[in-house]
Amino acid sequence: ELKVEQNPLFLSMQEGKNYTIYCNYSTTSDRLYWYRQDPGKSLESLFVLLSNGAVKQEGRLMASLDTKARLSTLHITAAVHDLSATYFCAFTMEYGNKLVFGAGTILRVKS
Amino acid sequence: NAGVMQNPRHLVRRRGQEARLRCSPMKGHSHVYWYRQLPEEGLKFMVYLQKENIIDESGMPKERFSAEFPKEGPSILRIQQVVRGDSAAYFCASSSTASNYGYTFGSGTRLTVV
Numbered sequence: 001e002l003k004v005e006q007n008p009l010f011l012s013m014q015e016g017k018n019y020t021i022y023c024n025y026s027t028t029s030d031r032l033y034w035y036r037q038d039p040g041k042s043l044e045s046l047f048v049l050l051s052n053g054a055v056k057q058e059g060r061l062m063a064s065l066d067t068k069a070r071l072s073t074l075h076i077t078a079a080v081h082d083l084s085a086t087y088f089c090a091f092t093m094e095y096g097n098k099l100v101f102g103a104g105t106i107l108r109v110k111s
Numbered sequence: 112n113a114g115v116m117q118n119p120r121h122l123v124r125r126r127g128q129e130a131r132l133r134c135s136p137m138k139g140h141s142h143v144y145w146y147r148q149l150p151e152e153g154l155k156f157m158v159y160l161q162k163e164n165i166i167d168e169s170g171m172p173k174e175r176f177s178a179e180f181p182k183e184g185p186s187i188l189r190i191q192q193v194v195r196g197d198s199a200a201y202f203c204a205s206s207s208t209a210s211n212y213g214y215t216f217g218s219g220t221r222l223t224v225v
Contacts, residue, residue: 033214042216042219045213097144098156099144099154101153101154103152104152
């Protein structure tokens, strides 16, 4: 069974600071997704990582995937208030189609 | 392209009533997935369907819940005899193939059981 551990679950950051959200998963998977969710809203796709060593960046967010360590990270650079949201990582099983989500990280960026 | 359309956005049902949630996938997408999100939690997989077929229902509760994706029309998630514990946000996602490459989520239906 695929399990996903996401941490921290809550992150309060000052504007301008850097931080990293971690996702560990328990079995073979080489497809990793990061989503953003604002309160009461749907999920917005941020990144899709499909291979070991993949790194993608969009603005102040950078995601990476290490399939050997079974770890993905979402790095936030110089946080701004607009980044406040809940961030989820999700994996698909090697031979399946359903997404398995982490518990989510609630990010609050303070001025 | 209107994206994944879910309706209603909000649904209030009394205990014991039936809830029907609808999902129209993106144009060209033939794979539909339903997820449930309880307050302050992540999304949990419920069921994966292709046209007229249930491919994986391993996340569906054994009783009261059913899903279909007919040849014509939207996918329907049906909850019979709702209970308060069914209160949650239900999200539908669609994809064009079974390759896991990309999923597009709808805006969700927020079910409240009173």
